[in-house]
Amino acid sequence: MDKPKGKLIAVGGNEDKGTYPNPRSRKKYYLDFFELGILKRFLNEIPAEEPTIEVITTASLIPEEVGERYTSAFGILGCEGVGIMHIREEKDALQPDYLERIKKADGIMFSGGDQSRLTRMFCDTEFLDILKHRYWNEDFVIAGTSAGAMAMSEVMIKGGSAKESLLKGAVKIGRGLGLISGVIIDSHFVIRGRFGRLMEAVVAHPNTIGIGLGEDTGVLITEGHMIETIGSNLVVIADGHALGYTNYPEIEKGRPVAIENMLMHVLSKGNVYDIETREFSTHLVT
Numbered sequence: 001m002d003k004p005k006g007k008l009i010a011v012g013g014n015e016d017k018g019t020y021p022n023p024r025s026r027k028k029y030y031l032d033f034f035e036l037g038i039l040k041r042f043l044n045e046i047p048a049e050e051p052t053i054e055v056i057t058t059a060s061l062i063p064e065e066v067g068e069r070y071t072s073a074f075g076i077l078g079c080e081g082v083g084i085m086h087i088r089e090e091k092d093a094l095q096p097d098y099l100e101r102i103k104k105a106d107g108i109m110f111s112g113g114d115q116s117r118l119t120r121m122f123c124d125t126e127f128l129d130i131l132k133h134r135y136w137n138e139d140f141v142i143a144g145t146s147a148g149a150m151a152m153s154e155v156m157i158k159g160g161s162a163k164e165s166l167l168k169g170a171v172k173i174g175r176g177l178g179l180i181s182g183v184i185i186d187s188h189f190v191i192r193g194r195f196g197r198l199m200e201a202v203v204a205h206p207n208t209i210g211i212g213l214g215e216d217t218g219v220l221i222t223e224g225h226m227i228e229t230i231g232s233n234l235v236v237i238a239d240g241h242a243l244g245y246t247n248y249p250e251i252e253k254g255r256p257v258a259i260e261n262m263l264m265h266v267l268s269k270g271n272v273y274d275i276e277t278r279e280f281s282t283h284l285v286t
Contacts, residue, residue, distance in 0.1 A: 006135035008142050008179060008221040009042050010149035012213030012233065013112055013188045038218050038231050040077055042107065042143050045220065051106035052081040058088070058121050059113030059147040066111045090120070093127040102130055107141040110148025112187075116158050118151040119175055128177060135179060142179060146187045149213060152179045155205050157186055157197065165196035169253035173201060180224060182275060183209045190214040190234055202240040203248050203259050209275050210238030217269075225275040228284055229267040237273055237280075239263040 043051060055070045057063035067084035074082045083101060087093050102108065108131065110118065122128045134140040142152075150157055156176030164170040184205065186198045189212035198210040211219065214233030221227055229235045244260030251257070265280050267273060272281040 002136075003223040003225070004136045005138055006140040006142065007045055008135075008152060009038075009045070009144075009218055009230075010152055010185055010211070010213060010221065011038055011143065011145040011187075011218035011231070012149065012215050012235075013146035038216070039073060041220065041230050042109070042141060043074075043077060043079055045141050046106045047139050048106045050081060051079060052083070052104060053079060053107050053109060054083045054085055054101055054105040055109045055111060056085045056087060056148075057111045057113075058085075059115060059117050059151075060111045061113060063088070063111075066113075070109065070111070087121055090125075093121050093125050099126060099130060102127065103134075107143065110142075110144035110151065112146030112148060115147035115151040115156060115176075116174065118147065119156065119177060122177060123175060132179065143218075145218075149187050149218070150185050151177050153183050153185050154178045154181045155184050155201075155208065157184060157201055160197055160200075162192055162194045162197050165194070165200050166257045168200075168248060168251050168255050168257055171197050171200045171204070173204065180221065182207075183211055185211045185213065187213050188215055189236060195236065198236070198238050199259060199262055200257055202238045202262070203243065203246050203257060206240055206243060208240050209278070210236075210240070212236035212238065226284075227267075227273040227275065229269055229271045231269060235267040235271075235273075237265040237267065239265070239278055241278060 057066045060066045063086045071082045135142055153176045156174050158172040158174040160171035184201045186194050198212045202208050202210040217231035217233035219227045219235055220230055242261050242263055247258045270283050272284045
């Protein structure tokens with residue numbers, strides 16, 4: 001089976017420039033992101049010596065602020081070739097200038113915000129077709145944080161309360177951008193207690209892998225199936241391939257969900273998980 005030549009980097013959040021820096025935050029708190037190297041790793045995975053990056057702020061309600069903070073963040077890391085795309089309406093994604101820019105960029109970063117805005121703007125567009133073509137055929141890197149990470153998969157969590165999860169219907173599911181199949185991605189995972197939310201999403205879509213991204217943590221996905229954990233927190237894997245009994249298909253909405261044999265893994269920095277073989281490794285074997 002063909003494998004994509006490009007790479008995906010899905011980040012759990014909290015480095016989102018829509019919420020930082022906060023004047024009341026400790027300096028150490030919002031510099032962890034750079035010190036632990038998620039953005040730096042993004043740049044290092046791009047083969048160009050002086051890469052051109054396009055930041056897509058569509059998901060955010062504060063796009064100008066988000067764009068400024070990403071420009072500043074990349075500048076701290078020595079990357080000056082940063083463009084900002086404030087795509088606010090479906091017609092904006094059709095602009096020839098934007099299409100030319102993503103054809104020439106070395107890497108793309110989707111900001112956080114509302115993942116449904118990303119699918120509404122980009123699904124079934126030439127813009128997304130270009131991104132997919134480059135991801136599959138070139139050494140091209142697509143990164144996304146929070147909503148930008150959640151939208152990468154074919155099946156996407158649109159929303160749903162973590163407190164009400166595992167009550168059927170509490171998790172809202174929709175169509176994602178389809179950059180990767182067979183997985184469902186959730187963000188802000190540990191702090192917001194989204195374990196049940198991800199489990200319900202997986203049990204509703206058997207034979208999928210749930211990827212729960214902790215804050216200040218991400219995964220580098222190579223060849224479409226090899227996951228390496230980067231950052232300071234945790235990544236939780238929920239494997240639904242060996243599920244036994246579940247009452248999910250037969251119960252009404254709002255009723256508790258029973259799940260037998262949901263397999264879970266917890267990955268920290270440097271740990272690796274293979275989506276295809278569903279095997280955990282302590283480190284990447286080269």
